[in-house]
Amino acid sequence: MSQGESATPLGKVRGLGSAHEGGGHWLEERFTSVALILLSFWLLFSLFMLPNFEFGTLKEWLGSAWGAIPMALFVITAFKHGLDGLKVAVDDYVHDEGNRIALHYLLTMAAIGGAAAALFALARIVFGPAAA
Amino acid sequence: MTSTAERPLSPHVTIYKWGPHMTVSILHRITGGAITVAGLAVLAWWLISLAGGAATFGEFVKLAQTPVGMIILVGLTWAFFQHLFSGLRHLVLDTGAGYELKVNRFWAIMTLAGSLFATAATWYFLAGVGK
Numbered sequence: 001m002s003q004g005e006s007a008t009p010l011g012k013v014r015g016l017g018s019a020h021e022g023g024g025h026w027l028e029e030r031f032t033s034v035a036l037i038l039l040s041f042w043l044l045f046s047l048f049m050l051p052n053f054e055f056g057t058l059k060e061w062l063g064s065a066w067g068a069i070p071m072a073l074f075v076i077t078a079f080k081h082g083l084d085g086l087k088v089a090v091d092d093y094v095h096d097e098g099n100r101i102a103l104h105y106l107l108t109m110a111a112i113g114g115a116a117a118a119l120f121a122l123a124r125i126v127f128g129p130a131a132a
Numbered sequence: 133m134t135s136t137a138e139r140p141l142s143p144h145v146t147i148y149k150w151g152p153h154m155t156v157s158i159l160h161r162i163t164g165g166a167i168t169v170a171g172l173a174v175l176a177w178w179l180i181s182l183a184g185g186a187a188t189f190g191e192f193v194k195l196a197q198t199p200v201g202m203i204i205l206v207g208l209t210w211a212f213f214q215h216l217f218s219g220l221r222h223l224v225l226d227t228g229a230g231y232e233l234k235v236n237r238f239w240a241i242m243t244l245a246g247s248l249f250a251t252a253a254t255w256y257f258l259a260g261v262g263k
Contacts (some may be wrong), residue, residue, distance in 0.1 A: 030223065033219055033223065034223070037220070044254075048257065053193075058182055058189075059182060062179075062182065071179075075175070075176075075179075077206055078172060082164070082167070082168030082172060083168075084166070085164045086169075086170060087205060088170055089161060089165065114173070118175060120183075121180040121183040124183035125179070125182055
């Protein structure tokens with residue numbers, strides 16, 4: 001949204017940073033970062049506790065609720081946090097408004113697509129036919 | 133918004149003496165981009181290969197164990213820890229603490245040291261357990 005010549009000084013200041021929105025995005029990035037700290041420690045700890053990284057071991061771990069649920073949360077939160085971060089980088093370096101919005105759109109589609117693919121794979125590990 | 137020549141500009145990175153806090157700042161963005169693009173791609177690929185069965189998982193493991201695969205995985209491990217420690221530092225800075233010159237410099241250096249140590253410890257452990 002462009003600011004016309006008629007915009008008042010207050011209107012120019014209120015909630016209109018480089019991203020043209022308020023602090024919600026900033027806060028959300030912090031919320032997801034804190035969640036990812038916890039989920040990352042879960043992931044590292046889980047990997048360290050596994051006796052080996054063989055197919056059967058990993059499938060059994062991710063097929064259980066203790067593996068699948070945190071992994072699903074990790075996938076969703078990591079893609080969301082990564083998307084938020086890349087959007088900020090785009091806001092900083094891409095000054096043309098059309099390109100900025102187009103890149104936001106492409107990044108959002110890529111993140112949702114990637115997260116959907118990862119979650120589908122996880123669902124297949126949990127519910128799918130027991131592959132040999 | 134187009135800037136005109138007469139407008140005063142605030143000082144930018146080129147006039148400051150480079151320090152560890154600036155290295156850590158730009159590394160936070162670079163490592164964040166790397167683990168988002170490459171890291172999440174590897175994570176999705178790993179899950180998809182597991183979902184595909186033992187044969188497709190074997191192909192993933194084979195590729196991961198090539199020299200290029202190992203460089204990427206170790207590099208992503210370092211990027212992950214650097215972003216994690218730098219991110220923890222940012223959460224502290226967000227509260228308004230840690231801006232004193234020496235404190236700021238110290239913790240910037242500690243994120244660099246910590247990420248190298250954590251990466252080495254992680255792969256030492258993985259290699260040692262024989263996974």
